[in-house]
Amino acid sequence: MALKNVIGIDHAVVMVQDLDKAAENYRQLGFTLSPRGTHSAHMGTGNYTIMFDPDYMELLGVLVATEHNAPARAFLERQGEGIERIAFTAIDSAAGAAEIRARGFTPVGPTDFERPVTLPDGTVSAAKFRTFMWPTAEAPGGVRIFACQHKTRETVWIPELMRHANAARRISQVLIATPEPAAEAAHLARLIDREPKAETDGASTVTSGGDRADFVYLTLEQLGKRYPGVPLTGLSGRGGAALVLVSGDLAATEKALSAAGIRSGAAVVVPPARANGTLLAFIAG
Known part of the structure; x- marks a missing residue:
């Protein structure tokens, strides 16, 4: 419960x-x-x-x-x-x-x-x-x-x-790197009385409640596949890795990020080396 x-x-x-x-x-x-x-x-x-x-x-x-x-x-x-x-x-x-x-x-x-x-x-x-x-x-x-x-x-x-030039509106996901996504997700689920969900790429998700952001546990390899072309230099194999942020206007996001932003699939991403050890992935929403 x-x-x-x-x-x-x-x-x-x-x-x-x-x-x-x-x-x-x-x-x-x-x-x-x-x-x-x-x-x-x-x-x-x-x-x-x-x-x-x-x-x-x-x-x-x-x-x-x-x-x-x-x-x-x-x-x-x-x-x-x-x-x-x-x-x-x-x-x-x-x-x-x-x-x-x-x-x-x-x-x-x-x-x-x-x-x-x-x-x-x-x-x-x-x-x-x-x-x-x-x-x-x-x-x-x-x-x-x-x-x-x-x-x-x-x-x-x-x-x-609350108004940002890069159009960031809210956090959608917190991505946490770990060699054992399922075990770490089960650990969090016990702490907050939630149920983990296995994702198709091997990651494991735990909802945090209501309309708030989800926790996603995944390996660095899985993270790299989610954001191809984005260097992960500086990230630990176990620890907080990324925040997925909802943008109200991805064109404004790209303009504000300038050279720091990298297009990766549907996201605009700031590598961890450019954001104090935290990968920032902006998505439309």
């Missing part, structure tokens, strides 16, 4: 070495970025968000080493930049944590935190969240998962930040 207080994918976290350089890179790819956010001293991190509807991307960087961000630093040392974790939307984080505890998983949290937000009119407000994580060891395909309850959606989903 599916979790009641945790619905589909909320956002994808792309871990980067140099936060401001990564932000400028994504601006060059036609994304509109939020002003830089700074988390608490305990967290020691900062971020930029790239807002879609109903989901978003987060560029996350370590500003000061702390005990809290040790797993993120270990990820950067082990794999370099790329998709480090995926968040689900929590309707109620406390109730969601209780749900996974009842299924035998010890949650980390819930934890309340906030970060200051500069609004388009120049005023400063706060984005407030309550999150919990599945146990750190429970990371199917090497990607950690957590749930995020937004207590101030109006300071996160700001209309001016």
